[in-house]
Amino acid sequence: MDTITHTLFGLTLYGAANKSNMDKSHKRALLLTTLVGSQIPDIDVVVNLTETGRIMQQMWHRGLTHSFFLIPIWGILIYYLSRLLFKVKDRRIFYWAILAVFIHNTSDLFNTWGTGYLEPFSSYRVTFGTIPIVDFVFWFLILAGFIVSRKKEAGERYKVFRVVWLLMVAHVAIQSAQGYIIYNEAKEKYEDVALAAGFVPTQFQVIGKDGNEVKIVKDSIFIKPEVEHTLISKDEADLAPLFEENPRAKTLHEWSPFVVVVEEDNKLGIYDPRFYRNGESFLYEFIKKQP
Template structure:
């Protein structure tokens, strides 16, 4: 998910806790834990500062997003809460686990994926059933905030508990639909991936068979509509591309499958899941 969504998740976690008996420092410690915990796995963006090997694509959402690091981040947040606010409570550690777990797990559901099982597996786990910016989450959280803000005698913690229930229902609904689509069409291709659209229930399915990659728009209630068919030159050697452009090799390892470009000017590869308006957001090439 994007940084705004992760931050809103943290604020919604904070709002879902009944804080009537909390001291000022306890409230501050809880806010730090939920908001920072909801963002801390993305600290890996600083790896861009020293990336000279073209490995940022693997480092981002890599080990810092591992499920095995969740208690480590939670423990760090508990220490910071003690140092800044002199608050020591196992409930803070538990809330840190929840915040970081939500970050790492929610990132599984969009096409970018995460290194959820690192360091034991380098596979990027991705389901592609939620867009990287999901406005349904935003609308649900905004509705909760408006209800608390303008309706008298409403419990913030109770409202935001329901906000979380509704967001989980949306996540489950999207994932069930994605599962149905994958179960119905994936066997028709050698390789298959999903990418959720911004409108709930709408997906792109990307399938590769031999040297052809097709991208369809699809829902569980409608037949797939072909958007574009791409040709991948599977005969070309990529050794020179990888030698001259290390980021291309990283993209090759990172993507579930790629399209190989071999024209008069370039040799390159791109991830077809991010193909929009005639080009892919993730494209690495060299000049001939």
């Protein structure tokens, strides 16, 4: 998910806590915990400060920091940060921290980019592609919950935000069920399949590869599949020079489920077709051939 959505998740998590017996320090500690916990896995962006980090950014972003096995570590760090700043010794803060980080890491599984959810034990990039990175349904539900909560007594507002969480979970479940059906239908047609959720709920892009042909298909359980793009991959091309001259290309090749190979008179490159928009993919690495 994007930074704004993760921030909204943190605020909604804070809103869902029953704070009737909390003093001001407890409330501040809880707010810090839910906000930091909702953002801290994205601390991996600091890898861009080094050359190696820029090369490996695709592998490292949403990698180890998003691992399920690192969630307790983040929880401990956030708990002691809150304890240091607000002098609050409450085990519940630790549990809220774990929940905030768990929501961050798990929600990112449903995007096309995916996460290294099983690192360091597996480098497999877990991605479902059933929720867009920016999902306005989440924003709408959170905004509606905030408006409704303003009409409630202060001690009852947390119940509204708990309903919001239930509705958001239901949204993810419904989207994922549809994506599962569409994905399995596509598996019968193509050798390799990837799924990318559209910004409109219930609509998806199926990216299917059969031989050297890649098709990008608009699909939904409510409409007939519509081919939007047909791409030809030069799979027979020798990629060794590309990987040698452009290390980012090798990283992209390892990271993507499959790639489209481009070989022209003056260019050799690869791109991830899941991010193909307006005639190009923003995940594209290439080298210029020497004449």
